[in-house]
Amino acid sequence: MAKILVIDDNIDICQLLERFLTKKGYDVETTISGKNGLDMVKKTFFDLIFCDFKLRDMEGRDVLMKVREVSPGTQVAIITGYADVKIAVEVIKNGAFDYVTKPLIPDEIINLIERALAASKASKSNTQTFTKATELKKESDKTRQSDSKFLKGTGAESKKLYKEVALVAPTSLSVVIYGESGAGKENIARTIHDQSERAGKPFIAVDCGALTKELAGSELWGHEKGAFTGALTEKPGQFELADGGTIFLDEIANLSYETQVGLLRLVQERKLRRIGGTKDKSIDVRILVASNEDLRKAVLAGKFREDLYFRFNEFSIVVPPLRNRKADIEPFAYHFLELSNAELNKKVFGFDEQVMDVLKEYPWPGNLREMLNVIRRATLLTDGGKMSVSALPPEIVYSQKFNFIDSDADRTDRTENKGNKMPLNLKDAAAEAEAEVLKKVLEEVKYNRTQAAKQLGIDRKTLFNKMKQYDL
The missing domain is CATH 1.10.8.60 (Helicase, Ruva Protein; domain 3)
Known part of the structure; x- marks a missing residue:
């Protein structure tokens, strides 16, 4: 039942509204004092307040401002005996829901109450939504990654996932990250990097699915000037750029067999040679790889080298799909x-x-x-x-x-x-x-x-x- 407070120094108005609105099913209280009305608001929540514009002890605009401070979820309607546009504009600008003029018309009062209660309900809903959003934001800020687009989940599956991440991150182990497309595998790789001793050093992500057989070598280990037609300048590869940090090879199973051979040598010897180059260069890179298919099955199907798989599979993490979170x-x-x-x-x-x-x-x-x-x-x-x-x-x-x-x-x-x-x-x-x-x-x-x-x-x-x- 909606609670309504009537503040009017005319006791007849108070009694009239109390009888009328009580019959309509509302819980109504009245007072002839603005100060007493504010004390009542501090103790009890009212959905709507009818307040006279001219009270003996204070003005309606002052009551309105105090109510907004004490109970912002309460709607206030100003009653005035002066059908003055300036008054209407002033009270609305100060935050009143609406105003009514004397003599009071029953149908107008009921219509105003219905509109005010609907607005009050929406206001409560909005407040709850903002509160929930704020709470969720505070929770997410605790688990936010260095990249603002990344967010840790807080459910049981996510807690288990990030427990594994925290376990392997400080080590130097290579990690295979499994997960469906779009599940956040790169997020996990970046988190491992950020929680390792290499944090602050380069983190390079490479989409292996976008590397053609012809350009994969140049992209991964770079090339010298004149190494092939179109090589007008020398170019460092992604492994060189990641030196000292972490490289993340997404969808690793898409690499061609020839590229896998070159990658195996790099992983074993921790040295690379640019295409067209004559000298090897030592590199210090932690390798994280990801796949949306089981690499063991890819090995059995002849799509992925077994020796390379064992080099990478020092630790594995499965990122659960969103439907399981x-x-x-x-x-x-x-x-x-x-x-x-x-x-x-x-x-x-x-x-x-x-x-x-x-x-x-x-x-x-x-x-x-x-x-x-x-x-x-x-x-x-x-x-x-x-x-x-x-x-x-x-x-x-x-x-x-x-x-x-x-x-x-x-x-x-x-x-x-x-x-x-x-x-x-x-x-x-x-x-x-x-x-x-x-x-x-x-x-x-x-x-x-x-x-x-x-x-x-x-x-x-x-x-x-x-x-x-x-x-x-």
């Missing part, structure tokens, strides 16, 4: 929201409860990288306030229908089952989800295109084209 989804979401607000110059301060439910249920096949992209896109589509479900991509909202994470057997079975054609990629999934949403909205408005377009936030022409596209 449910406890981390909320702090990650707020962290990515903070980054997106800064990048896009937006002021989205939180998430609707529905949004968080969707984020926690979605299986995140693209892990943290996908989540960052989703939050960035949704932030761009949100005009202040809290993020709503409508800002999320349809494949996220309707992920239950499209079951992105499944076994190879399930995928094969679906492919072979002609009567159950399910999308096997996000583009198809998004199209089917969009068609489903369009169909649902059209049915709700009985195929009134004007209403459907308004509800969907698109124009009639776009709606017509999509209906034609999906044969609706």
Whole structure:
């Protein structure tokens, strides 16, 4: 039950409002003194206060300012016998929710109360959201990496992961980091580097999947001027640049067999020779590698050298996928929201409860990288306030229908089952989800295109084209 306080030096007004509002189901208290009213506010929370502009002991504007200090979540409506625009402007600028003029009209009072209580509820929600965001930010700041885009999780799986990181980081061991695409393998490698004696020295990350067979050698160990056509100047390789620090070789299994041979020599002898060079150079580099496939299986399949695997596999760490780290989804979401607000110059301060439910249920096949992209896109589509479900991509909202994470057997079975054609990629999934949403909205408005377009936030022409596209 909403609590309302009436402060008016006219006792008849107090009694009138108390009887009227009590019959309407509100919990009402009254006083004829501004100072007494402020004492009541200090002891009890009121959702709404009606305060006369001219009191015997103080002015309504002063009561308003004090209430804002003592109970910022309370809405204040000023009562005045003067239908003066200047007064209205002044009290609104000072933070009043609204004002009413005498004589009081019942319907106007009820309408004002309903609006004020709705605003009060939103204010409480916003305050809770900001408080939660602040708490999560404080927690994340404790675990923030040197790169502000990185954030440690705080759930059980993450704690286990970072316990292993803390164990191996101070050593000189090479580490194989396993994990799905986008799970944060480079984050783990950088954390190992930052917690080692090499912190402050170079950390070089190399995407082996982007290295062609022809250019891999030049990129990794460098070349001399004139070593090959186009080598107009000498170039140090990534291993030289990482000397004294750490090199991170991501997706190591993508290196060609010839490059693996050269890498084995470098790992064994800790020396490199630039392409076209005649002298070896000693290097001191800690090597961390990552793969989204089991290197043991790659060895058995003949894709990866066994001797190189044993050189690297002095210690291994598995980065769990985001779907197995449910406890981390909320702090990650707020962290990515903070980054997106800064990048896009937006002021989205939180998430609707529905949004968080969707984020926690979605299986995140693209892990943290996908989540960052989703939050960035949704932030761009949100005009202040809290993020709503409508800002999320349809494949996220309707992920239950499209079951992105499944076994190879399930995928094969679906492919072979002609009567159950399910999308096997996000583009198809998004199209089917969009068609489903369009169909649902059209049915709700009985195929009134004007209403459907308004509800969907698109124009009639776009709606017509999509209906034609999906044969609706």
